[in-house]
Amino acid sequence: MTDLFRGELVRFTLEEPETVAKAEVRWQRDTEFNRLADSEPSRLSSEKKIKDWFEKQLEDGFKPERYSFSVRTLAEDQYIGFLGLWVDLIHSEAWVGLGIGEREFWSKGYGSDMMKLCQGYVFAELGLQRLSLGLFEYNPRALRSYEKCGFQLEGSTRKDVMREGKRYDSLWMSILRDEWLQMQNGENK
Amino acid sequence: MFDIQTQLFEGQDIRFGPIDHEKDPEIESKWTHDSEFMRMMETTPARPMSAAMIKKQYEKLEKQAEENKNLYHFMIRAKVDDRLIGKAAVQWVEWTNGNAYLRLGIGAEADRRKGYGTQALQMLLRFAFAELNLFRVSALVPEYNEGAIALLKNFGFVQEVCRRKSLERDGRRWDLYVFGLLKDEWQSQA
Numbered sequence: 187m188t189d190l191f192r193g194e195l196v197r198f199t200l201e202e203p204e205t206v207a208k209a210e211v212r213w214q215r216d217t218e219f220n221r222l223a224d225s226e227p228s229r230l231s232s233e234k235k236i237k238d239w240f241e242k243q244l245e246d247g248f249k250p251e252r253y254s255f256s257v258r259t260l261a262e263d264q265y266i267g268f269l270g271l272w273v274d275l276i277h278s279e280a281w282v283g284l285g286i287g288e289r290e291f292w293s294k295g296y297g298s299d300m301m302k303l304c305q306g307y308v309f310a311e312l313g314l315q316r317l318s319l320g321l322f323e324y325n326p327r328a329l330r331s332y333e334k335c336g337f338q339l340e341g342s343t344r345k346d347v348m349r350e351g352k353r354y355d356s357l358w359m360s361i362l363r364d365e366w367l368q369m370q371n372g373e374n375k
Numbered sequence: 376m377f378d379i380q381t382q383l384f385e386g387q388d389i390r391f392g393p394i395d396h397e398k399d400p401e402i403e404s405k406w407t408h409d410s411e412f413m414r415m416m417e418t419t420p421a422r423p424m425s426a427a428m429i430k431k432q433y434e435k436l437e438k439q440a441e442e443n444k445n446l447y448h449f450m451i452r453a454k455v456d457d458r459l460i461g462k463a464a465v466q467w468v469e470w471t472n473g474n475a476y477l478r479l480g481i482g483a484e485a486d487r488r489k490g491y492g493t494q495a496l497q498m499l500l501r502f503a504f505a506e507l508n509l510f511r512v513s514a515l516v517p518e519y520n521e522g523a524i525a526l527l528k529n530f531g532f533v534q535e536v537c538r539r540k541s542l543e544r545d546g547r548r549w550d551l552y553v554f555g556l557l558k559d560e561w562q563s564q565a
Contacts, residue, residue, distance in 0.1 A: 225472055227471050276420055277543045315540065338539075341536030343553060344555055358553070360538065
């Protein structure tokens with residue numbers, strides 16, 4: 187069996203609340219990072235508040251509809267980002283959100299490697315039928331990466347978000363279980 | 376001067392009103408026993424709910440609306456006898472982006488195909504665009520809800536997204552559509 191948590195460039199871990207809070211308090215200062223990742227306004231939270239939030243997650247315990255991973259590089263063993271899954275068990279679908287907070291690791295294939303691990307986890311471990319994600323039209327780098335990973339564009343909600351006085355579409359993408367399986371078979375040949 | 380005299384919550388045959396915590400739970404409980412209605416309205420599993428459960432939901436709803444300030448919920452009532460006929464809502468409002476999602480349902484079979492849905496959507500759109508000043512609204516509709524799709528298209532909604540095979544029902548998978556309407560599209564037909 188393949189290692190679910192180890193890709194070609196990165197591996198999935200779960201960092202301790204202190205480590206996560208220290209990193210995220212730094213990453214949130216990067217508003218380009220935030221505006222690529224989220225439609226909510228950028229804000230600055232204290233290290234304590236972030237840590238408390240992660241500790242509360244711990245207290246709430248395991249939830250079969252929520253999975254979070256931290257991401258470390260294989261080469262440097264550096265903590266560079268996160269990937270989270272929100273699962274709809276009834277309709278067998280997951281939504282993924284991911285980010286690379288350390289900018290020197292942008293545009294080098296780390297995101298695609300994270301996404302490949304995520305797809306393996308969703309289809310081969312959780313056994314779901316569908317993996318979905320959303321992004322903004324001003325993020326062509328993410329669009330290319332997701333297309334490369336086999337995601338299909340399913341449409342766009344027009345002029346959905348406003349940035350600096352201009353409106354942009356939100357893009358909706360997905361990959362179905364059968365499409366992922368076909369890709370796996372193609373790669374193994 | 377803008378049209379301050381045309382009431383936001385009064386339609387031709389219907390009106391929007393607040394929840395009646397005494398009378399409404401029993402009526403809405405009946406609707407939840409209609410699995411076809413529930414499958415049109417919700418993507419969560421249909422299940423019969425008691426009046427006591429509905430009562431709790433109302434309390435949660437009002438608490439949510441107060442705390443999160445991103446939800447406007449209305450009961451639809453017939454003007455002639457004030458009876459409850461449906462529900463409408465503007466939800467998941469993102470104030471900084473000026474967007475939100477709409478919900479609408481006519482509960483009792485006897486009240487459907489009477490034009491109440493059309494009147495309610497007309498009022499809901501005016502509320503969303505002319506009172507909340509939103510820029511766009513969206514609606515999520517399963518491909519098997521043909522009534523809702525026809526209604527949205529009548530109002531100029533555009534099918535923007537097709538979430539392929541994202542619902543599981545009756546042993547097969549169904550698409551879920553996202554419809555959208557922009558403020559200027561609404562204005563040009565109003």
